[in-house]
Amino acid sequence: MRGSQSTLAERLRFKLHRAELKATAMGLKLMPLRESRLHEGLDATHSLAREIGHYGVNKVLIVTTAGVVKRQQLDTLIAALAQNQVGFAIYSGITPDPSVSVVKEGLQAQQQHQCDAVVAFGGGSAIDASKAIVVAATNDKPVEKLVGIRKGRNKPLPLFCVPTTAGTGSEVTSVAVISDDVTHTKRFIIDSRTIAKGVALDPALSQSLPPSITAETGMDALTHAIEAYLSQLASPQTDALALEAIELIFTHLPEVYRNGGNLESRAAMARASLIAGKAFRKAMLGYVHAISHQLGACYGLPHGFANAILLPRIVAFSQDAVQDKLAQLAIETGLGEASLGRSDLAGLTLDRLERLNTELGIPDNVESLKEQDIPSIASAAYKEALSVHAGPKYMGRKDIQALLRGLLPQ
Numbered sequence: 339m340r341g342s343q344s345t346l347a348e349r350l351r352f353k354l355h356r357a358e359l360k361a362t363a364m365g366l367k368l369m370p371l372r373e374s375r376l377h378e379g380l381d382a383t384h385s386l387a388r389e390i391g392h393y394g395v396n397k398v399l400i401v402t403t404a405g406v407v408k409r410q411q412l413d414t415l416i417a418a419l420a421q422n423q424v425g426f427a428i429y430s431g432i433t434p435d436p437s438v439s440v441v442k443e444g445l446q447a448q449q450q451h452q453c454d455a456v457v458a459f460g461g462g463s464a465i466d467a468s469k470a471i472v473v474a475a476t477n478d479k480p481v482e483k484l485v486g487i488r489k490g491r492n493k494p495l496p497l498f499c500v501p502t503t504a505g506t507g508s509e510v511t512s513v514a515v516i517s518d519d520v521t522h523t524k525r526f527i528i529d530s531r532t533i534a535k536g537v538a539l540d541p542a543l544s545q546s547l548p549p550s551i552t553a554e555t556g557m558d559a560l561t562h563a564i565e566a567y568l569s570q571l572a573s574p575q576t577d578a579l580a581l582e583a584i585e586l587i588f589t590h591l592p593e594v595y596r597n598g599g600n601l602e603s604r605a606a607m608a609r610a611s612l613i614a615g616k617a618f619r620k621a622m623l624g625y626v627h628a629i630s631h632q633l634g635a636c637y638g639l640p641h642g643f644a645n646a647i648l649l650p651r652i653v654a655f656s657q658d659a660v661q662d663k664l665a666q667l668a669i670e671t672g673l674g675e676a677s678l679g680r681s682d683l684a685g686l687t688l689d690r691l692e693r694l695n696t697e698l699g700i701p702d703n704v705e706s707l708k709e710q711d712i713p714s715i716a717s718a719a720y721k722e723a724l725s726v727h728a729g730p731k732y733m734g735r736k737d738i739q740a741l742l743r744g745l746l747p748q
């Protein structure tokens with residue numbers, strides 16, 4: 339059996355974590371989460387602008403990157419907002435892994451232009467920063483003090499999202515991941531009131547993404563779906579969402595990687611990302627994210643890229659704890675027949691994950707990883723896993739270290 343390296347103190351901590359998760363599960367059950375209004379297809383941006391107009395919004399702050407502005411990707415949104423008598427201002431300072439100071443700049447723009455709603459236009463970074471901005475806008479607290487669960491007393495400004503990548507699912511989740519300016523460690527601002535009121539999924543917006551970004555973001559969505567499916571907090575409801583997302587991604591991610599202009603597959607990926615977000619906002623995530631966040635902080639590895647490398651290894655580590663679910667996944671996604679043995683079926687799921695990485699050109703090690711960093715990365719991942727995640731099989735620090743050593747460059 340894998341993973342017997344945890345210490346007695348760690349095993350006691352795991353026991354406590356199981357009890358904490360039971361309480362979390364009760365809380366999540368009682369907490370109704372907003373169902374975002376969904377606008378899909380090539381007319382999605384117009385349809386979203388109409389919705390914003392119906393809310394009586396006076397002026398939105400569009401939060402995006404300089405690249406989006408340069409590529410003139412905002413033109414449709416701006417025209418649609420004008421048609422609906424909604425004013426706008428633009429904050430285009432979003433960077434990958436947005437930091438507290440990026441959020442503060444966006445907040446300044448919101449205050450300066452007196453915007454009464456925010457439209458996040460971009461990938462996970464634009465959406466996460468926007469979530470932090472909408473909370474900070476209505477609460478007289480420094481951004482740093484909003485880290486944690488529902489730290490803002492007042493209702494955030496309304497948020498609308500136009501995702502341009504298919505991966506994060508952040509538009510429908512309660513969590514904004516913000517980086518510390520100095521240490522680059524991830525901070526979580528968690529507030530279910532930041533779930534987008536409306537989301538536009540226009541497949542045309544992602545068709546020009548380069549294959550590497552398509553692969554990385556798509557693998558982030560797949561990781562959300564699989565970690566939600568294998569989570570200790572999974573339920574029949576979240577399983578149905580996760581399996582739907584996994585099947586869509588298995589079918590359409592290799593296609594959009596090879597042929598970015600396939601709008602049908604781009605639309606399927608956008609949908610899969612959102613559905614995976616709906617699965618993990620209730621079921622939470624696991625060790626892939628706990629470790630990936632540290633690799634991102636330490637070496638600047640893109641989030642989805644780190645997830646993709648880790649996913650098959652963490653699933654393999656957890657296999658004995660979740661064999662039946664992995665077998666069910668193989669049946670539900672057409673990888674194998676129910677007549678096969680559970681262990682064979684679970685093996686087929688693992689094979690599919692490994693094969694997918696190969697198809698997408700994802701390596702099986704981390705080029706920048708250094709042996710001397712492994713203990714501190716493992717400790718930080720261990721801590722994160724037991725604070726905001728619900729992975730199915732606990733890993734002690736030594737287990738995480740051993741897994742990381744397997745990722746060292748050859």
Ligand SMILES: [Fe+2]
Nearest residue numbers: 506558562641
């Ligand atoms: Fe993620």
